[in-house]
Amino acid sequence: MSDPNATKFTNPPTFILQGIPGLEEAHIWISIPFCATYVIAILGNFTILFIVKIELSLHGPMYYFLSMLAVSDLVLSTSTLPKTLSIFWFNSREIDFNACLTQLYFIHSFSIMESGIFVAMAFDRYVAICDPLRHSTTLTNYVVTMIGLAVVLRGGLLILPYPFLVRRWPYCRTNIIPHTYCEHMAVVKLACADIRSNSYYGLFLAFFLTCLDVSFIALSYVQILRAIFSLPTKDARLKTFGTCSSHLCVISVSYVSALFSFLTHRFGQNVPLHFHVLIANVYLLVPPMLNPIIYGVRTKQMRDRLLWLFTHKGAEVFSLCSGIQAKLEGDPAGDMVLS
Missing domain, CATH: 1.20.5 (Single alpha-helices involved in coiled-coils or other helix-helix interfaces)
Incomplete structure (x- = not known):
């Protein structure tokens, strides 16, 4: 048998996804919560889309943004989970080089889109709570469409360099990716070249976009909380505060787990690899399951x-x-x- 470390290739025909390194014996057991999470995410997000489509009273900015979030969640979870489950259940580890690049692009671009949708939803809640009389004139269908287009273009264009940068490197070390999916840094670490441009660009996107989006979200919710505490009744304050806190918890899970994964690839040499891979799956699995519950089921309409x-x-x-x-x-x- 040939040594994969001695293999010389520029663009390998396939990569081998290792799954969760060190926990191969437990893949079957790990697949149970993964599969349950995926099923709940699929059912929940399709239910959101179906209800918004058939109910005319829900054709408004808040539910348009919620529908965008549902589509983003469906793409994120479906981009990774079927392949991950095939690794766990059937030991189907191979993934075509181009399919790997496609998965990489969809994961990162829709992660950025989801972050932009969180900002849009925070802005919508800010206007609805802090300036309700101007909500219908501020967030018109045209404005919502433009916001949605900006969110999609931002995510699609900023991640566009990723597959081109990955394709240009020679891969002469191994084609085994110690991960459940084709994460950007997990792939380029296999290249036998100077990958600092990938690392710096990825760090720039992670910190710049996270700081920008989190700042807008925080500013919106600070103003929302100020409006909440000025409500006349205690029950109204508690109810609205409970809704906002649940929103912030879901947003925190998304950003904290994503940042942990990005930083661990670059600076977390002492973090156990299996723990890193599990956390990297959290921000692609848990928010798509929680978003329909927090933003959908908990909404009265x-x-x-x-x-x-x-x-x-x-x-x-x-x-x-x-x-x-x-x-x-x-x-x-x-x-x-x-x-």
């Missing part, structure tokens, strides 16, 4: 529409089944129900 949908459709199905049963038993009332 969304919750009411969801309950109505289940109860109304459940009553229709029950009535239909009763009609079929009555018809089979020869009861004329069954024809009336079915008609």
Whole structure:
């Protein structure tokens, strides 16, 4: 058998994803929470998109941004989890070089888009709470469309250099990636070249965008909290504060886990590799599962529409089944129900 470390290639035909290094024996057990998280994320985000689409009263800025967040979550989780689960379940570790670059691009570009959506949602909440009379005139459909376009272009263009930089390096060390997916620095670390341009550009994006977005979010929520504490009743203050705190918790999980992963690649030589890979999966798995719950189910209009949908459709199905049963038993009332 040839030594992979001695192999010479520029662009390898495939990479080998190792999964979670050091925990290979536990892959099957680890796959259970991963799979459960993915299923909840898929069902939750598709439910959000479905309800917003069919309910005309939800066609407003807040729910447009929520729909964008749902799409972003679906792309982020689907870009990584199916391949990760195939590693855990079927030991299917190979990934084509171009497929790896595509996965890399989607993961990082949609992570930036999601950060931009958090900023847009914070701004929407700020206007709705602090200046409600001007909400409809400030966040018109045109403004929401422009914000959405800016978020998409920012994420897509800023990450565009990544696949080109990765493709240009020669890979002569190994093609084994100690990760569950093609993370940017995990891939370029395999190159036998000076990768400082990748590292510096990645650090610039991580710190600049994180500082910029977190500053806008923090500023918005500071103003929101000031407005909350000026509300006349204690119940209203507690309810609104509880909603804002849950939003901030989800946002914190996204940013803290993402920054931990970015910094560990560059400075965390003493961090156990399996712990690093697990945390790197957190910011792609946990927020897509929590966002539909925190931003969707906990929103009164969304919750009411969801309950109505289940109860109304459940009553229709029950009535239909009763009609079929009555018809089979020869009861004329069954024809009336079915008609």
